[in-house]
Amino acid sequence: xxxxxxxxxxxxxxxxxxxxxxxxxxxxxxxxxxxxxxxxxxxxxxxxxxxxxxxxxxxxxxxxxxxxxxxxxxxxxxxxxxxxxxxxxxxxxxxxxxxxxxxxxxxxxxxxxxxxxxxxxxxxxxxxxxxxxxxxxxxxxxxxxxxxxxxxxxxxxxxxxxxxxxxxx
Numbered sequence: 001x002x003x004x005x006x007x008x009x010x011x012x013x014x015x016x017x018x019x020x021x022x023x024x025x026x027x028x029x030x031x032x033x034x035x036x037x038x039x040x041x042x043x044x045x046x047x048x049x050x051x052x053x054x055x056x057x058x059x060x061x062x063x064x065x066x067x068x069x070x071x072x073x074x075x076x077x078x079x080x081x082x083x084x085x086x087x088x089x090x091x092x093x094x095x096x097x098x099x100x101x102x103x104x105x106x107x108x109x110x111x112x113x114x115x116x117x118x119x120x121x122x123x124x125x126x127x128x129x130x131x132x133x134x135x136x137x138x139x140x141x142x143x144x145x146x147x148x149x150x151x152x153x154x155x156x157x158x159x160x161x162x163x164x165x166x167x168x169x
């Protein structure tokens with residue numbers, strides 16, 4: 001897993017370049033946001049079960065056909081699998097949040113996920129909506145925890161939804 005620092009170093013090393021002003025500014029920004037990133041991750045981690053439960057409830061309220069007979073979250077096993085997957089997305093989003101880099105999402109979550117979901121006939125749209133709901137809940141909690149600018153919380157969640165949405169069948 002790479003973070004913002006190792007990714008920047010790798011990119012400059014591959015190009016055979018010394019750090020320029022953009023690189024220094026990027027590093028400075030990452031380190032200045034470090035405390036907020038860790039505080040956001042801690043807030044999300046300590047509320048993870050509640051975030052997943054609330055997001056699941058809202059998702060199934062918005063899309064009740066998912067929990068009706070024939071729906072993809074119908075039966076206790078499928079319902080539990082849906083919430084388990086939401087928990088995975090949330091956990092990996094916090095890793096990416098702290099790293100300041102979405103690479104971990106690509107490596108550990110997103111590679112092959114669309115194909116797996118498609119082969120199991122899991123609809124991508126509701127998955128994307130569930131991730132968006134979790135983002136909104138997480139941002140509210142992070143703001144309530146005293147983090148002033150929560151814009152950085154969007155990045156990992158938006159990356160997941162963007163990557164999943166690219167191949168919606």
